[in-house]
Amino acid sequence: MSATLNAEAIDRYRFPAADCSRIPYGMYRDPDIYALEQERIFRGPIWNFLALEDEIPNPGDFRLVEVGDTPVIVDRARDGSLHAMVNRCSHRGSIVQRATHGNAKTHVCCYHQWSFDLTGNLVGVPFQKGVKGVGGLPADFDKSCHALRKLRVESLNGAIFGTFSDDTPPLREYLGPVFTHQVERLFNRKLRILGYQRQRIFGNWKLYTDNLRDPNHGGLLHMFQITFGIARLNATGGAKLDADGKHNLSWAAQGGRAGNAEDPGKDYGDTGRGDMNIKLRDPSLLRYHKEFPDDLTLAVTSLFANAALQQIGNTLAVRQIRTRSADEFEIVSTFFGYEDDDEAMQRHRLRKANLAGPAGLVSMEDGEAVELVHRAIVRDGQDHSVVEFGGRGPVRDQENLISDVPMRGFWMYYCKLMGIPTGETAS
Amino acid sequence: MSTITPELYVRVQSFFEEYGRLLDEDRLETWVELFTEDARYEIVSRENHEQGLPLSLMLCDSRDMLHDRIYSLREANIYNIHTDCHVIGTARILHENGVLSAVAPYSLFQSTQEGETRLFSVGRYHLTFAETGGRLSISRLRVVTDTGAILTLLATPI
Ligand code: FES
Ligand SMILES: [Fe+2]
Numbered sequence: 001m002s003a004t005l006n007a008e009a010i011d012r013y014r015f016p017a018a019d020c021s022r023i024p025y026g027m028y029r030d031p032d033i034y035a036l037e038q039e040r041i042f043r044g045p046i047w048n049f050l051a052l053e054d055e056i057p058n059p060g061d062f063r064l065v066e067v068g069d070t071p072v073i074v075d076r077a078r079d080g081s082l083h084a085m086v087n088r089c090s091h092r093g094s095i096v097q098r099a100t101h102g103n104a105k106t107h108v109c110c111y112h113q114w115s116f117d118l119t120g121n122l123v124g125v126p127f128q129k130g131v132k133g134v135g136g137l138p139a140d141f142d143k144s145c146h147a148l149r150k151l152r153v154e155s156l157n158g159a160i161f162g163t164f165s166d167d168t169p170p171l172r173e174y175l176g177p178v179f180t181h182q183v184e185r186l187f188n189r190k191l192r193i194l195g196y197q198r199q200r201i202f203g204n205w206k207l208y209t210d211n212l213r214d215p216n217h218g219g220l221l222h223m224f225q226i227t228f229g230i231a232r233l234n235a236t237g238g239a240k241l242d243a244d245g246k247h248n249l250s251w252a253a254q255g256g257r258a259g260n261a262e263d264p265g266k267d268y269g270d271t272g273r274g275d276m277n278i279k280l281r282d283p284s285l286l287r288y289h290k291e292f293p294d295d296l297t298l299a300v301t302s303l304f305a306n307a308a309l310q311q312i313g314n315t316l317a318v319r320q321i322r323t324r325s326a327d328e329f330e331i332v333s334t335f336f337g338y339e340d341d342d343e344a345m346q347r348h349r350l351r352k353a354n355l356a357g358p359a360g361l362v363s364m365e366d367g368e369a370v371e372l373v374h375r376a377i378v379r380d381g382q383d384h385s386v387v388e389f390g391g392r393g394p395v396r397d398q399e400n401l402i403s404d405v406p407m408r409g410f411w412m413y414y415c416k417l418m419g420i421p422t423g424e425t426a427s
Numbered sequence: 428m429s430t431i432t433p434e435l436y437v438r439v440q441s442f443f444e445e446y447g448r449l450l451d452e453d454r455l456e457t458w459v460e461l462f463t464e465d466a467r468y469e470i471v472s473r474e475n476h477e478q479g480l481p482l483s484l485m486l487c488d489s490r491d492m493l494h495d496r497i498y499s500l501r502e503a504n505i506y507n508i509h510t511d512c513h514v515i516g517t518a519r520i521l522h523e524n525g526v527l528s529a530v531a532p533y534s535l536f537q538s539t540q541e542g543e544t545r546l547f548s549v550g551r552y553h554l555t556f557a558e559t560g561g562r563l564s565i566s567r568l569r570v571v572t573d574t575g576a577i578l579t580l581l582a583t584p585i
Binding site for chain 2: 100193194195196197198199200201202221223224226227228278280281282285330335346350351353354357358359361364365366367368369371
């Protein structure tokens, strides 16, 4: 895409430090920045997570998703191939497929009944030749020029990704070895879809991608595990990044290293939020049945820009971020287990889902935190947040959780795609 | 099919009145006592309910688990500071094979400290009662919410 109306919006804000240890607040509130993101991030050279193959196992199966704020149909054609196309009629712009999911032979627009095959090609136009030679479209109207706008699609172990850009490198290359492994780790065999959760948050979507890349808040904002003496921030954990720093894996492992052994509350700087060691009446919720070859009990993989893969113990899900405006986004989570789960394992996963999502015992706080920030940064777009836990300078893997370095990795890549110049040094 | 006496009708409707009032008055610990020890309480979106998908938004399959959730809300969780207002419609009561159950529609409004109100959730209660010592309690409550897209977050029970 060429010049954009709002491209000058990026000149309004200054990133004083090249390592993105300062983020101007205006980046979260400016509607022009938001519009530019749709073009340069979501429709830029990135792979967006779309859906899971096991959600559309049969020919004709489809689901509606969103890439940024663009409505997209993901479906499986007769020959089993996967397709994604913008859900906007090439006639006059109506939503074509209205059902959120289902099975269809063609996608038919209700407005004037144009129909599109499962690859997005226009196949039917009622009254194209008019009635008895009167009316209709011009004789030179060429249906092949009026397909739905198509995305390029790649699937990795059943996780379907789509891109608008011809410049996006192949999916595995885009993910890099660490994150290719994370996708393969989670999607290692046929899934059973357990259900969906949706959450509307009234804040900027990047406050959520920041939150996903800030392991430091885990043991400070989310106090469930600490209150009940199950985990500590100073436990074994860390963060992994890809070469660009754009993706992040926040992980914690079984076992755990103690922080201040005599007085665990001390590390909390007298905030009154140290270990309380109160016992749950029903601790079965916290049991972990080891099911991966590694020791990770928590693995939240954030893929630039719209996805997070979640393993919290045995509760597994993939979250898709759908932007609505600079001030609102939705998280759509697809929870799953594996087809070969027995009844007990499925029940365990379903109970354990209490930990995650909008009502999650260890996650509900994120919705509140995002909105608190969004509300407070309404003015002073040139002021900025401070991102220095884990140090300044180049981003690299973190060996502990007291870090927000992965956040800087996101922003450095984001600035690159947005064409935002960043400062020379950390201020 | 047992008949629903006027007395039973009033008992069930008053039960729902008490249910909503305890939540609205933030008497969550007392609300938990409306449930039997082995009760199941879950909030499930209409989306999952209609597709037969088992995932809930909140699931407690014992009163202990409900206690834990309320305790966690009190001591550990941070969520939007708000007041709830439940408006519970007239229940449809079924009394079959000795099992008393009811379905009632609800609207749940949330208000901020500054007095700004939003419609937070609408849906239906599907409730199965147990009767012990002349007192009704909940043995199973499935809240099917039409508002599957949760606004901000879901902390206090519906
Ligand atoms: S807008 Fe779709 S057929 Fe006219
Ligand atoms: Fe969080």
